[in-house]
Amino acid sequence: ILGNGLVLLLLFTVLTSAMAYLSMRPLLMAIGASEHTIGYAMDYLSVYLLGTLFVEVSVGLNTFINTQGRPGIAMCSVVIGALLNIGLDPLFIFVFGMGVKGAALATILSQACSAWWVLHFLTSRKATLRIERRYMRPDRRIIGATLALGVSPFIMASTESLVGFVLNSGLKVYGDIYISALAIMQSAMLAVSVPLTGFAQGFIPIVSYNYGHGNRERVKDCFKIVVRVMFSFNLLLVLFMILFPGLVASAFTSDERLIATVEHTLPVFLAGMTIFGLQRACQNMFVALGQAKVSVFIALLRKVILLVPLALLLPRWMGVMGVYAAEGVSDAAAAVCCTLIFIWQFPRILRKMAR
Incomplete structure (x- = not known):
């Protein structure tokens, strides 16, 4: 699985990076770039795409370190990339005067160090599971099973990009400031989504292990902990952002007009x-x-199914606020539907385990 995972990682990274590079300008314009911002976007992306392989290796293979019960080593790869990026950004942007290209270069260099850290561990004797050439031969069964389970988180991530196309295209009509406001809000949402994604990566193997061993009580206990942590963490941070939108916006910009737009x-x-x-x-x-x-x-x-149609329909009656309301309505409706489906399916899964 490790060998095939590495092969898939390299293959998809090369393919998607090449596609993005060849269609860079129309892609950025479709996302919401304007004639005022397209130069900055192309400067950043043209450099960043050259180092995408480092990003994907460091992020994608890090899970195989966690799987071996080495969370400390996995955490170090993240810390190395983050600290280097924080240090190199001001150096390249301001000291060397490289601007946006400097920010992109800082990112790929820091991720290259993280990728080296991950690969060094996974090819060393310290690793329980090591990358070996003989296991990198593609296996249809492993690839099929990997893609079957991976398609859900892939859709979750890729539909975020699809939504970016739809929302930014809708906001483009009303002016760049609304696109900038959306960028700030989506960046603020990462403070909620990234920790929860990390928490999910931690509990999924535990639940899967106990499910495979038929331990119903442990699976139920895991779910109780998961729903409490994820719901309360999400609720508290989102409520803070809703109650103090100006404070959130000021963390990203000093433009008073943009802060006022985010507050609204x-x-x-x-x-x-x-x-x-x-x-x-x-x-x-x-x-x-x-x-x-x-x-x-x-x-x-x-x-x-929900957000894209709503983002196209609601602005007809609500104007620019309809684009933002589409996100809120779809999030709430999807959460309710998902919870109801789980309430219906979970007991059936547990009964199947018992049989």
């Missing part, structure tokens, strides 16, 4: 996120329990 739109944008911790808990439990089809449907429900 952020409560609407994040309203549905208050209960979204339920979906994160239930959907990741479905992945842990091997319920790939249900997990895929839930991933499609939020972004493709």
Whole structure:
């Protein structure tokens, strides 16, 4: 699995990076770049794409270190990249005067160091599971099983990009400031989504292990902990952002007009996120329990089935606020639907375990 995973990682990284590089300008314009911002976007992306392989190796293979019960080593790879990036950004941007290209170069150099750290461990004698050439021969069964379970988180991530196309295209009509406000709000949401994603990567193997061993009580105990942590963490951070939108915006910009725009739109944008911790808990439990089809449907429900049509329809009656409201409505509706499906399916899964 490690060998085939590395092969897939390299293959998909090269293919997607090449596609993005060849269609860079139309892609950025479709996402929402304007004639005022396209130069900055192309400067950044043209450099960043050259180092995408480092990013994917450091992030993608890090999970294989966690799987071996070495979270400290896995954490070091993240810390190395983050600290180097923080240090190199001001050096390249201001001292060397490289501007946006400097920010991109700082990112890929720091990630290259993280990638070296990960590969060094996975090829050393310290690793329980090591990368070996003989295991890198593609195996159809392993690749098929990997893609089947991986398609749900892939859809979750890729539909975020699809939504970026739709929302930014809708906001482009109203001016660049609304696109900038959306960028700030989506960046602020990472403070919620990234820790929860990390938590999910931690509990999914534990649930899967106990599910495979038929330990129903441990699976139920895991779910109780998961839903409490994910729901409460999500709720508290989202409520803080809704109650103090100006404070959130000021962390990203000093532009008074942009801060005022975020203050006006952020409560609407994040309203549905208050209960979204339920979906994160239930959907990741479905992945842990091997319920790939249900997990895929839930991933499609939020972004493709609900958000995209709402983002196209609501602005007709609500104007620019309709674009932001589409996110809130789809998040709340998807969370409720996902929770109801889980309440219906989870007992059936447990009964199947008993049999």
